[in-house]
Amino acid sequence: MVNRRAFLLSGLALYGASARDLFAGPPARQSPRFSTTPFTLGVASGDPTSDGVVLWTRLAVDPLNGGGMGSQPVQVGWEIAADEQMSKVVKKGTVVASPEWAHAVHVEVSGLEPHRWYWYRFHAGNETSPIGRTRTFPAAQRAVDRLRFAFASCQHYEQGYFTAYDHMAKEDLDFVMHLGDYIYENPGLDNRVRKHVGPELMTVDDYRNRYAQYRSDPALQTAHAQYPWIVVWDDHEVDNNYASVYQENNAPFEAFAIRRANGYKAYYEHMPLRRTSVPRGTSLQLYRPFQFGALASIFMLDTRQFRSDQPCGDNVKPVCEGVRDPKATMLGAEQERWLMNGLDRSRTAWNLLGQQVMLSRLDRIAGPEQQFSMDKWDGYEVARKRLLDFLGTRKPRNPVTLAGDIHCNWVNDLRLDFDNPKSPIVATEFVGTSITSTGDGADQLPGYKIAASENEWVRFYNDQRGYVTCDLTPKQMRTDFKVLEYVTRPNSPIKTRASFVVEDGRTGAQEN
Ligand SMILES: [Fe+2]
Known part of the structure; x- marks a missing residue:
């Protein structure tokens, strides 16, 4: 199975094109x-x-x-x-x-x-x-007073207006970080706020037209024109809950590998990425580091391309054997090594991980029984433990992880051992809500409210749309959760629903 997959991926190596092709071809119309x-x-x-x-x-x-x-x-x-x-x-x-x-x-x-x-x-x-x-970033190791950025994710075009980006464009930011679900792959559906053009995305042209529809949105264009962006994808840039070349409903992976290559190619075409991210065959190099002077190292992770298939059949399930499979991986061995080496070498005041899916454990049901969303790090227990153990023993300075995917806001203290409430907090996790996905929402909704009270390390939960701004100084990192009243109509006002502070040298978030 694995060999067949490797053969397939190498056989498709010519499917994309090399960086050289960008500069070759017939003479251009001048x-x-x-x-x-x-x-x-x-x-x-x-x-x-x-x-x-x-x-x-x-x-x-x-x-x-x-x-x-x-x-x-x-x-x-x-x-x-x-x-x-x-x-x-x-x-x-x-x-x-x-x-x-x-x-x-x-x-x-x-x-x-x-x-x-x-x-x-x-x-x-x-x-x-x-x-x-x-803008450019400060030179490495240069002392810097302040970094301010926003992070966002999950902008289903059919489920709302991109009003959040109008507000974001008026902030004073150094950059925007996008954590994925930049587009959604479903065909146009009636009776929604807006309608996708085209069918379920399969071909390069399908994906291109979808990116074009999203990027035609004036608010999204304005936010891109106002700041540099640092982007990573999640699943919907190709297909819901895919893992490596494994599709949600376990469709044949030969066909899916081609679909993935189509999605990756259109992603590269529409994002401000470097030549190092030109797609090669079915692959695209997306995990990469950034450094903002002596203040912050930023590790952008790719938790889709290299992960093993979700255990227990995706979705929210009780724990099965696969959750504890020591060979299961979220990042793949190479990316995991790269991340740990990078964190070990980092000399900056803050170390931020920009990734896709919630890292914290989140039991989703009331009472002693436990159920977890297998698409998140909860489905990859051994890989998560390796990362948390690394943070606990190697102690990179002020680690903070950022995620999206789940369409609501969370603040989580990441405990070395979630089963032990006295276990040390090794990092803080901020999960940002969606720009539009799942629609207007409300301050708190019953399903997740149970999860928020069921897991003692959860410090905050909110179920409205918006984005998160982060203010970093050498002394502290402050996050402001900006939420909209509605997204199913245009022009919603925005407010700061909650603010948290992480102090230098002290893990864990304090509500401000
Ligand atoms: Fe999403």
Whole structure:
């Protein structure tokens, strides 16, 4: 089985394309005349370092129907400036938007100054894009007073308006972290707030049209244009609850591997990712590190691509043998090693893990019987224990884990041993709610309210939509849970529902 899978993955290695293909191909149209703007999907930037950032756009005159750009490559000019008016251009160049990559471009700008804002735009033919704003991070080990970012996840287009992003764009942030479920794969359904275009996503074109529909949303475009983003995926960028090449309903993995490759390719095409994340065959390198001066190391994790299949048949179940399988993995051996080595080497004041699914144990039913969601770390007990043991013994400085996926807000003290209430807290977990997924919600809902009271390490639970802002200084990390009154109608106001503080050198969150 494993060999067959390895063979399949290597056989599909030519399915995608290598980085070199990005720059090859027939001569590009240098000055096409467009009758409507090809910059319908806006601009974005991401993966900042202390000397550079990725600039992104995709040309699409007919975004919901394959882009409408034809089969020829198009030359795209880019420029990045030190001022908002684009009068002090510091770097510029041209790239080719090729049909093989949906006429998307990813410009890796380097040689910029650390820790400052820049502005950028693109030109194609007779058209110019909107101006985006982005920034570089402080140089490694440079003392920094403050880092402020927001994290978000789960933006089901059919279940609500992206009002949260209008509010986020008005915050004062250094970057946005997205923890996955950027799109959802289901076909358009009637009687929802908005309707997906197209069928259940299978082909590259299906996935491209879906990204185009989401990225056509003005609020989402505004948030991308305002800050650099650091993104990772969860399951719905391909299919609900998939694990490696194993599909939810155990469909044949040959077909699913091709579907996964299609989803991964469209993900790369639409996200401001570096060349290191160009998909290869059915794989895409997404886990990667960031450093914000001496203040914070950020480890972005991929808990989908390498995990073993969920035990006990997915969903919420009592514990079966598979939960304690020592060979079961959430990160895969290589990523786990990379994470632990990185944490060991880190010298920053804070160490943040940006990942997808809840790390804390969460018994979902009342009384002595226990049931767990097998898609979360609860289904991978031995792998979780390895990570918590590592945090408890190697003691990286101020570890904090961030997650999404579950469509509600949680604050959890991560105990070394969840069965022992006197066991030390080795890290704090902040789980952010969805942008829209599952709709309006309410302050607390009965199902999770039971879970919140059933697990003594849970410090906070809330079931409204929104996002979380994080303020870090060398002395403390503060989180503010921003919630919307509603998402099924536009223009909801936003409020801070709760705030927590983690102090330097002291694990565990204090309500503020
Ligand atoms: Fe989700």
